[in-house]
Amino acid sequence: MLGSLALAWSFWSSAGWLQLCAGLALFLFGMQCLEEGLRELAGGKLEHLLKRSTSTPFKGLLFGTGATFVLQSSTLVSLLTIAFLSTGLIQLAGGIAVLFGANLGATSGIWLLALAGQNLSLSPLALPLLVFGVLASFKGARSKAAGRIVLGIAFIFLGIDQLKEGFTSFGDALDMTAYRAEGLGGQLLFVGIGLALTVVLQSSHATLMLILAALAGGQLGLDQGLALAIGSNVGSSVSTAVVGFLGGNRSGQRLALAHVLFNSLTAIVTIALLAPLTWLVLWLTGLSGLGSNSLLQLALFHSLFNAMGVMLFWPWQTQLARLLRRVLPEQAEPQVLIADVEPQMPTLTRARYLVDSALDSADAAASAVAQELQHLERLSLEVICHALYLPIDQLDGPQVNEALLQARVEPHGLDADTLYQRHIKGVYGDLLSFMGRLELNLDEARQQFWLGSQVAALQLVDAVKDAKHLQKNLSRQLDAPDSALRRRYVELRRHLLLCLREVRELNRSKLPDALWGERLQLLDDQAARFDAGFRQRLFASVRTGELDGLQTSSLMNDLGYCSRIIQSLRNVLLLSEGHELSRQLREVLPQEEAPLIQLR
Structure with a gap:
């Protein structure tokens, strides 16, 4: 003044x-x-x-x-x-x-x-x-x-x-x-x-x-x-x-x-x-x-x-x-984004790739958004894994550790709602803010990519929110003595972990489009068979008296959460050949020959 x-x-x-x-x-x-x-x-x-x-x-x-x-x-x-x-x-x-x-x-x-x-x-x-x-x-x-x-x-x-x-x-x-x-x-x-x-x-x-x-x-x-x-x-x-x-x-x-x-x-x-x-x-x-x-x-x-x-x-x-x-070396990409033990005063995770200078170009902005979606997806998978009270290394490796699946909840297990607030909400907010600040005129291909990216980010957030709801019952039942109800929750836990592993593999895959599509269809078929078989086993347990109506209702609700998580993640297979958003990004940036983004 x-x-x-x-x-x-x-x-x-x-x-x-x-x-x-x-x-x-x-x-x-x-x-x-x-x-x-x-x-x-x-x-x-x-x-x-x-x-x-x-x-x-x-x-x-x-x-x-x-x-x-x-x-x-x-x-x-x-x-x-x-x-x-x-x-x-x-x-x-x-x-x-x-x-x-x-x-x-x-x-x-x-x-x-x-x-x-x-x-x-x-x-x-x-x-x-x-x-x-x-x-x-x-x-x-x-x-x-x-x-x-x-x-x-x-x-x-x-x-x-x-x-x-x-x-x-x-x-x-x-x-x-x-x-x-x-x-x-x-x-x-x-x-x-x-x-x-x-x-x-x-x-x-x-x-x-x-x-x-x-x-x-x-x-x-x-x-x-x-x-x-x-x-x-x-x-x-x-x-x-x-x-x-x-x-x-x-x-x-x-x-x-x-x-x-x-x-x-x-x-x-x-x-x-x-x-x-x-x-x-x-x-x-x-x-x-x-x-x-x-x-x-x-x-x-x-x-x-x-x-x-x-x-x-x-x-x-x-x-x-x-x-x-040499003066400005590349910062090492951590194998795990969310540590098993959270610090006392954690900082809010923010976007990594949404630099303001990228807003000067529609192509640079599209590439930045694609990389940030990769970051958001990695965070989302880890939060969902923590919601299952499993270490992140279970997303990789030759096979699932059955002993961990059968184990009780660890005292230092991480709360999915806290993880959502600390690691998902900030990145999602930055992503929406960045996309909203783009003032350049976009052609049809870029508009489609922009809309698809917004939907993909929303589905990732929805998957994490469903995992928050699933964790509440999972925590209580996994700490209970062995019973038919607990065994059903272990079954849900195993099924969701296997699907998370498959989503991660599909993200990393360099298969040709046709084979990649077949593997995605296999994931869909396996999820559908599990849903149908799980319901049949539930009602069989009701008939034998192993489960009552209230327990069956809770399991049906949590099966729904699992199904929605898997469906959201399969719709957000952003980072591999054959995916719709990858196809749109290739149309926007036609000179790229190798996969534009590779999940690490």
Whole structure:
């Protein structure tokens, strides 16, 4: 609140400062409109291109350069690459190459801004563009996206003119030419200013626009502008680093670190070679007759030091990837997600794979949801196993331990309702929240996958809830002396465990679709035969007097819980070939050849 009041007072005190801030706001808003319009117009083509363009480093470089040239945002391309890397759609080596290309492509923006020049007024061009952009927004979705692009260009033009006028109004008040960037200290000072500006504005283009306007107005010397440009380049990697480290997994963090290393080391080398690079820029612009144009000199310098950085790092891509994996090793996947003995103050289990950066792409979001469903299914199977008062290792292994099935409930047995609250509810809530925050337009295949994923998550939760109800009677009867009633509950316990083991095996299976379907049908047939046989045995026991009506009623209810658990889990066989959601995901991500997700 105080900051807003202080800013409002500064606007009232200085008309030039108001013009400068208004121009910057218009420029940033125009960049946002341009970016959004281009992404909406491209649909999923940008994501498909990214997946196809990382098969070789050179293709990745070309994609990064081209995408940044079109979108005019190296940060967006970097964040999109982090999202794809975090969800496993591309590999680290391909992401590094895209990163190099994004830095090269970022130089196109400063050339366009520099070529606009100081003497050319862009406002007359902006006014008709505003009209056409608004008119286009009243038509269909694609026309609206195109209108957004036109509006973005118009606001950028208006912002550039406002920035020019703002610097002109300030005159000597913003004259920094007296503060020369001489010596290492002076250079580092202006590098730091450029870095800070880019971090605050979240746009290296905006920082470079300010530098160009100040250069054109004479308030900034060329040496100061060059140092500021170096800082803006480093600052552009800070936004990527923050998103990568706070909202990404290990893969995303590695690429974020690669971006910081690339820009920082390039900046260090550029500062060390600043004098010869400045001489080279002045010589090249002098040859072309542009020796007095400081704007084009800055653009040339920006291109030269980014190209130099790519050439320095290009031969070391493999070594860089190895270094990143060593510095940020993969976190080991635990064999058991829920420990047998819960800590006194347990933390709520949350989603693992739903990184916010994945929301920038429909494909990355779909892959993240698929991985999180795998996580939720593993948790659900373990909770159901605990509801049976059995150790998790009984879900695997060559055979069932019959002694454990016959055993009484252990004193430290885990309560299924507590496990649901601690380990299922948080992940399920995160999954629904993530899916609800996706604002991208989805085609029919993605919509089907999204709907199927929501149903699958709900069925997993339903299976756990049924296990909670089953555990109540199971606990009481397993602690009772041997009787016909207890033997029937042991029978239910054995049947549900065998079905859980089969579900786990089907999840891991790499059988062809036809054989996988046959094995699933076998599970269905066995469950149906058990239900029918169990009911027959119940009524036979009633006739012989082993069970009374109330006991039979409880067993019938608990048989229903078992049947619903098995039915829910068989409907959520998400992670193997031949499953409906896997088929839908393959349609969404058609380039994948191996199984997209493998249960561990």
